[in-house]
Amino acid sequence: MIMKRIILFTFLWLAAFMGVQAQELDAQYAKKLLKPGVTAPNFTLQTADGKNIQLSDYRGSYVVLDFWASWCGDCRKDIPAMKALWKDFNDYNVRFIGISFDTNKDAWVKTYWETYQMNWMQVSELKKWKRETFIDRLYNVEWIPTMYLIDPQGKVVMGTVEINRLRQKLEALKPSLQINGAAVDVNPEFVGGKEALDDYLQNNQRYTFKTQKMKMEASVLAVFNVEMDGSITGIKVMEVTNLKATNPKFSQLKEAEQKALTTKAAQHFRKETIRLLSAMPKWTPAQKNGRPVQGRIVLRLNFDPASKGAKKQIHWFVNLDKVGL
Numbered sequence: 037m038i039m040k041r042i043i044l045f046t047f048l049w050l051a052a053f054m055g056v057q058a059q060e061l062d063a064q065y066a067k068k069l070l071k072p073g074v075t076a077p078n079f080t081l082q083t084a085d086g087k088n089i090q091l092s093d094y095r096g097s098y099v100v101l102d103f104w105a106s107w108c109g110d111c112r113k114d115i116p117a118m119k120a121l122w123k124d125f126n127d128y129n130v131r132f133i134g135i136s137f138d139t140n141k142d143a144w145v146k147t148y149w150e151t152y153q154m155n156w157m158q159v160s161e162l163k164k165w166k167r168e169t170f171i172d173r174l175y176n177v178e179w180i181p182t183m184y185l186i187d188p189q190g191k192v193v194m195g196t197v198e199i200n201r202l203r204q205k206l207e208a209l210k211p212s213l214q215i216n217g218a219a220v221d222v223n224p225e226f227v228g229g230k231e232a233l234d235d236y237l238q239n240n241q242r243y244t245f246k247t248q249k250m251k252m253e254a255s256v257l258a259v260f261n262v263e264m265d266g267s268i269t270g271i272k273v274m275e276v277t278n279l280k281a282t283n284p285k286f287s288q289l290k291e292a293e294q295k296a297l298t299t300k301a302a303q304h305f306r307k308e309t310i311r312l313l314s315a316m317p318k319w320t321p322a323q324k325n326g327r328p329v330q331g332r333i334v335l336r337l338n339f340d341p342a343s344k345g346a347k348k349q350i351h352w353f354v355n356l357d358k359v360g361l
Contacts, residue, residue, distance in 0.1 A: 065179035066195055066197050069184070070176060070184070071195075072194055073191055076190055078190075079171055082159060083159055092190070093327065094133070098188060099131045099132075099185070100130065100131070100132045100133070100202065101135060102132065102133065102135065104180055105144075106146075110181060114199050118132075119153075119154065122156050123272075125210075128210070130213065132157065133156070134158040135160065135171060136148070137180065139163060155269045155271075156270070157263070183199060185202060222322060222323040224320065224322045225319060226317075233316075236316065236317075237337060240312060243341050244300075246297060247341065248341050249283065250285070250286045250297065251342045252281050252301045252339070253280055253282060253339060253342075255276070255336060255338050255339075256273060256275070256309045256336070257336050258273050258274060260335075262322065265328075266318035266320060267318055271313050276305055279298060305339055308339070312337070313335075319333075
């Protein structure tokens with residue numbers, strides 16, 4: 037009983053210490069950040085492939101602005117926490133934009149794409165911070181990492197240099213957040229429509245020797261973003277269901293062998309779903325008010341090596357509410 041009290045006291049002390057430390061960091065480095073209620077300045081910045089991105093394109097959603105750089109040690113330390121934040125809130129009406137102060141394009145792209153897989157929108161001026169950049173002056177960024185939360189009306193909710201404070205704010209807002217599927221005038225569409233997408237998925241499925249031999253079937257639910265340039269980001273496998281083997285020889289295996297094979301098959305179908313979706317050609321993006329905007333797609337893919345090509349492979353949703361998420 038005494039040990040439990042000691043552990044509880046230690047936990048509460050650490051939580052209080054971290055809270056005070058976060059306040060001290062903000063008191064030191066966030067004093068000049070834009071205040072809550074101020075209209076967030078609009079900006080136009082470019083992605084690595086030259087696509088112009090404006091903050092105003094995200095009106096109607098909460099937006100996290102993450103100011104960082106690949107050469108910034110504190111920024112790199114925060115990347116796992118930012119990835120966790122993106123993962124936890126990407127299914128809600130919260131968009132993330134990484135704004136880098138890198139000057140070396142290759143180093144920037146390698147860091148966010150190859151090293152850390154930061155699968156949210158990334159933009160940069162590719163100019164020297166505080167000397168040539170303008171975005172830092174718009175948002176009074178004197179320290180990185182710095183983060184802002186912007187509300188759906190374009191107002192600043194908070195500015196901070198401490199990612200734990202950003203998480204606390206988003207967690208507090210969570211009950212009022214909307215599940216993704218924000219209203220758009222035109223939904224994202226695979227070039228050629230659902231039939232073309234179905235053909236693509238049917239003709240490009242891959243099976244391992246064991247899943248082919250045992251005729252393993254599965255249904256996989258996946259979600260992903262269609263960005264404003266039609267590229268695919270944020271692929272996430274939500275569930276693998278209806279996993280079964282239709283080859284009679286499967287029932288002759290020992291229980292441990294069946295379990296091991298089923299586990300490996302589930303892993304394969306998860307990886308294969310991500311591979312299939314990652315390799316897709318670009319989509320036609322969603323549109324709102326005549327402009328391309330980010331869209332969200334939910335697909336349920338059916339895997340069946342015994343009847344590949346003989347039936348529809350997908351169910352296509354554009355609203356997560358329809359699948360109970």
